[in-house]
Amino acid sequence: MSKLSFTNKIVYFLNTVVAVLLLLSYILPFLPPKTFSILAVLNLGVSFLIILNVVFFIYWLIKFKRKFMLSLTVLLIGYFGFGSLYKFSSAKNIEDSGNFKVMNYNVRLFNLYEWLPGTDVDAKIIDLIKTESPDILSLQEYHSREDVNLSFFKYKYEKLSGKKIKSGQAIYSQFPIINSGSIEFPNTSNNAIYADVVKGNDTIRVYNIHLESMRINTQVESLKKENSERLFNRISNTFKMQQFQTELFLMHKKQCDYKMIICGDFNNTAFSYVYKTIKGDLNDTFIQAGSGFGRTYHFKFFPIRIDFIFADQAFNVNGFKTYDNYYSDHYPITTTLSLKK
Structure with a gap:
């Protein structure tokens, strides 16, 4: 953090908060809302948190700072654990007589x-x-x-x-x-x-x-x-x-x-x-x-x-x-x- 400017230190702090929130959201599907209703509210913001982490990842990448690894790691955990927010592959369209x-x-x-x-x-x-x-x-x-x-x-x-x-x-x-x-x-x-x-x-x-x-x-x-x-x-x-x-x-x-x-x-x-x-x-x-x-x-x-x-x-x-x-x-x-x- 010593090599970061004051502004970038603030940005990295915000990045850390957003990354932690996204990481927490990954365990929500396993937690019954009756027991963990406070955390369950994060459900609504998962898409937003993913988008914010992508923005932070790009920001640090452009700055040539290794801080991009924080958001990248959290995004990769989500991708391999739960799949992507966005499906890049083309939609299927298979013809079948039984369709x-x-x-x-x-x-x-x-x-x-x-x-x-x-x-x-x-x-x-x-x-x-x-x-x-x-x-x-x-x-x-x-x-x-x-x-x-x-x-x-x-x-x-x-x-x-x-x-x-x-x-x-x-x-x-x-x-x-x-x-x-x-x-x-x-x-x-x-x-x-x-x-x-x-x-x-x-x-x-x-x-x-x-x-x-x-x-x-x-x-x-x-x-x-x-x-x-x-x-x-x-x-x-x-x-x-x-x-x-x-x-x-x-x-x-x-x-x-x-x-x-x-x-x-x-x-x-x-x-x-x-x-x-x-x-x-x-x-x-x-x-x-x-x-x-x-x-x-x-x-x-x-x-x-x-x-x-x-x-x-x-x-x-x-x-x-x-x-x-x-x-x-x-x-x-x-x-x-x-x-x-």
């Missing part, structure tokens, strides 16, 4: 309250779904109304709640649904539902999970107005609820012997305990076949991936796509799957 497409989309009530300007946002969402033509569609924050027409699907299961405005989740399918149901999460409007669909000679269990929301405004200006302690406590309590909801889901999932696909809005990142726990030995279809950041949530300053499609080992993951159509605060994702022969 079928699964889409997941938090549609934000089809813009019922006009969060986005324009009166045709709901129509654009429907047009997008119709154009992409998924065989299975998983929707969160779904609201059924006359001008939202998804009748081009042959089968559906929806679970709605609420007094004035009924909303919830839905699974639409071009394959027959022979069984369906709901996993009730207490004291919340969030929920998990499932549908058993028949494709050929196979029955596939499709789950649609919507874990507890942190209700964070996407605009940083709004976050500044909220008391930091209250915001921190709210996020901590949300993570505890997400863990409880995950435990309820896993108890239900354990009783199913069918081939399985799990879709949903987890309201948490791929560096979280709930992600690691729900994923288990399933394949994250973005990691298998996607590219880029895989951003699924509209946040102004850095990419956040909180919507997922998992598939078990019975499926080949032949494609994945993240869309940039801004019709909700979430972006839709699709994966192309085929059953292994």
